[in-house]
Amino acid sequence: MFRQLLLLLPLAVLLSGLSQPVAHAATLTNHRGGDTPVLTRTSYDYVPSVMKDGVYRMWWCGGVSGDYILYAEANSLSGPWHARGSTTANSYNVVFRPTGNRAQFDGVHTCDPSVIRVDGTYYMYYGGYGDGTGTTTIGVASSPDGLNWTRLNGGNPIIVPARDYRTVTNKYGAGQPSVTHVNGKFYLIYTDTTGYGTDAGGGGQFVLRSSDPTFQSGVEELTASGFAPMTAENHTRHSLLTAYSVDWQYIDTNDTFAVVMSSGTYNSFTVLLFNSTLNGLVDRFDLSGSWTEGTSIVSRPDKHALPTSTCGTVPIDILRSVGTPGQPDSWNLARVGVDLLTGRTCDQIPHGRVYEGYLLNTPGLPLMLARGGLRLQFALAGPAADLARNSIDVPSDIYLRIPYGASLYSGNTVYSATGRPGAFLLDDGRLWPVSCVEAVQHNNSVVTSISTSQWDSYARGPSLYCVK
Numbered sequence: 001m002f003r004q005l006l007l008l009l010p011l012a013v014l015l016s017g018l019s020q021p022v023a024h025a026a027t028l029t030n031h032r033g034g035d036t037p038v039l040t041r042t043s044y045d046y047v048p049s050v051m052k053d054g055v056y057r058m059w060w061c062g063g064v065s066g067d068y069i070l071y072a073e074a075n076s077l078s079g080p081w082h083a084r085g086s087t088t089a090n091s092y093n094v095v096f097r098p099t100g101n102r103a104q105f106d107g108v109h110t111c112d113p114s115v116i117r118v119d120g121t122y123y124m125y126y127g128g129y130g131d132g133t134g135t136t137t138i139g140v141a142s143s144p145d146g147l148n149w150t151r152l153n154g155g156n157p158i159i160v161p162a163r164d165y166r167t168v169t170n171k172y173g174a175g176q177p178s179v180t181h182v183n184g185k186f187y188l189i190y191t192d193t194t195g196y197g198t199d200a201g202g203g204g205q206f207v208l209r210s211s212d213p214t215f216q217s218g219v220e221e222l223t224a225s226g227f228a229p230m231t232a233e234n235h236t237r238h239s240l241l242t243a244y245s246v247d248w249q250y251i252d253t254n255d256t257f258a259v260v261m262s263s264g265t266y267n268s269f270t271v272l273l274f275n276s277t278l279n280g281l282v283d284r285f286d287l288s289g290s291w292t293e294g295t296s297i298v299s300r301p302d303k304h305a306l307p308t309s310t311c312g313t314v315p316i317d318i319l320r321s322v323g324t325p326g327q328p329d330s331w332n333l334a335r336v337g338v339d340l341l342t343g344r345t346c347d348q349i350p351h352g353r354v355y356e357g358y359l360l361n362t363p364g365l366p367l368m369l370a371r372g373g374l375r376l377q378f379a380l381a382g383p384a385a386d387l388a389r390n391s392i393d394v395p396s397d398i399y400l401r402i403p404y405g406a407s408l409y410s411g412n413t414v415y416s417a418t419g420r421p422g423a424f425l426l427d428d429g430r431l432w433p434v435s436c437v438e439a440v441q442h443n444n445s446v447v448t449s450i451s452t453s454q455w456d457s458y459a460r461g462p463s464l465y466c467v468k
Contacts, residue, residue, distance in 0.1 A: 026273075026283050027341040035290045035322050037332035038079040039072060040090055044328035046321035047176075047245065047294035049115045049124075050077075053301050053467075054389030057146060058319070059095065059124065060296075060333065061111035069096035069113050069126065071147065077298065077317055077335045084147060096124065096141065096149050102131035105157045106139055112294070114178045114247070115146065117301035118186075120435055120465035122146045123213050125188065127175030128157065135165040135173030138190060140214055145468040153214045162236040163194040170202025176245045176294070180257070180303035182276075185209045189259070191244050195236030204239035205246055207278060222278055240278060245294040251305040252353040253314050254342045256282050258305065260297045260318055266290060266325050269318060269336070287318065289336040293328075295320045298337075300357060300390070307354050309394045311346035313339050351401040359384055359391035362399040366407070372462030374405025376432075382442030383408060386466045406432065406461060414440050414447045417455035422447055424464075431458040436466035 039045065043063035050058045055073045058081065062070040071093040072081040080089035101107040106128025114125040122143040127136045137157035141149040152158075161173040170193035177190040187209045193202030207222035208215055208230065221230040223238045246261040256273040263270060267290055273283040298317040300306055305314050317337035323330035352373030360368045366377040367384050378384040406426035415431060416422040422440060423431035434440060440447060 026285050027343070028285060028338045029341060030337075030339040031287075032338070033078070033289070033317070033334070033336040035334055035336075037322060037334045038074075038077065038319075039081040040332040041092070044321075044331045045070070045333050046292065046328070046331050047112050048296040048319045048333055049113045049247075050296050050298045050317075050319050051115065051117070051301050051303075052298065052306055052390055053117065053146070056298070057115075058296075058333075059113040059115045059146075061113065062092070063328070064094060064097070066098060067109040067111040067129075068094050068098070069110055069124070071095040077319070077337070081333075093147065095147050096126070098128075099155070104128075104155065105130050105134070105137045107131065110139075112176050112245075114303075116179050116181060116186075116303045117146070117467075118181050118213070119463070120144070120467060122301075123179070123186075124149060125177040125179050127177065135161055135171055135194075136175035137161065138174055138177050142213070153216060158215045159188075159190065159192075159208075161194040162192055162196060165194055168194045168198075168202060169200070170198075172202065178247045180248060180250045180299075182250050182304075185211050186213055186215070187248075187250075187257075188215065189240065189246060189248055192236055195239065197237050197239035199242045203242040203244055204236070205241040205243055206236050206238070207240055226277060226279060240274075241272075247295050247297050249297050249299045249303050249305055251314055251342075252356075253305065253312060253344055253349055254282070255350075258297065258316070260295045260316075262291045262295055262320070266292065269295060269320075271316060285340075287316075287336060287338060289318070289320075289334070290322050291320045292323050292325050292331050293321045302357065304356070307358060307392060308339075309392060309398070311349055311398070312342045312344040314342060316340050346397065346401065349401075351398060352403060355392070355394075355398075355402065357388055357390065359388045360399055360402075361391060361393045362396050365396060365399055368399065368402070370402055371405070371464065373403065374462065375399075375402040376405050376462075376464075377407040379407070379409045380443055383439040386436065386439040386442060387464050389467050406430070408443060411444045411446075414445045415450050415455055415458075416447050417450050417452045419452060420455045421463075423455075423458075423460075425458070426461065428461060429459065430461035431455070432461035432464055434464045434466070439464065439466055 048060035083091040109129040112127040138159040174192040198204035220227040321331040355370040406428040423433040
């Protein structure tokens, strides 16, 4: 276990450059879970990343021969959790490990996964550690299925400590990443104990955003006056929170970033709701539950809040390690949760965004995929299953609030051209590009080749991505 344990600070000193916390306004209901582990092994387990992706899928840091990233899945957050293709409770897959080359930034330890799926690609942001003479840095890998990973950025870190770790008291470095995807950009919050905006103990949470998943181009940083291009002068000068090991997601229901973090007393969690520009605190609430290290908020694949069939209700479920603080080999994973009643009515909710990527089932109405904020209706279930893994039953009132986009009928024409993807020509007169041949085949469609100029003459609808 490569990282030192970092104690969290009381909430009274958490906020950096923001107004004082607002009075608790949210209504909480349906408290669930507790301190009983839902996954146990014979070695330490902590800092999970959990998404609903057909089933619940979890990646976490576990002791194998050093810190490896492990994987399990379950039909319920309460378990049983098991390896892919297994039904044995508490089984798991080792899906990402150190390179074994001690000279590389992740040669000895890989930990703190934050996994997100954007369109059809999974990205895993993680902390890496090498030969012990350096410090933690952040890397990223991609995968078509969440199980088989390829390091990006040439196998080099994407974020390094802001300063020489030897010049600061807390030498942990840059790590503990958490990523969400909002309006076409990846938003990354992470710890950097060398950051200029940390407190005396190295506590600080810094925020970057970019449309580049490797954060090597077009990077903007959150400053005291909002996002600005990252420069040497503004890098890590503004800390959103004085804290360690937080997780976050975006809540479309009320357009907030939800940041979940542990208290300084090992017996509760705090959820902070920031506005969409991250310059104001909208609400906060606390949940009871023991913890030993890190937290994870269960999310959609794109790291947004899970939808429900009730307008204004947002489920907040947290997985984290429990056991004896300071004794990692006692750590297992447990779940606690609550429903957040935002007070928003059906008329106040952006339904297309809330249900993005979900198949919606409503009696008497066609199966529908929310894509690009629009309603794509299906005549056949086969192509719908290729394009989404999550589904939800909703009443017709919610279904019809998502603006109509188009219908995919059996045998719809698919056009392809040199240098262009295959695309369904739908009843809105637009081409909807599709990423795989399976959806074409399952829709009984035939691909027709046209010239590039003809293909380009059509307006484009949202792109459709098959999920492996």
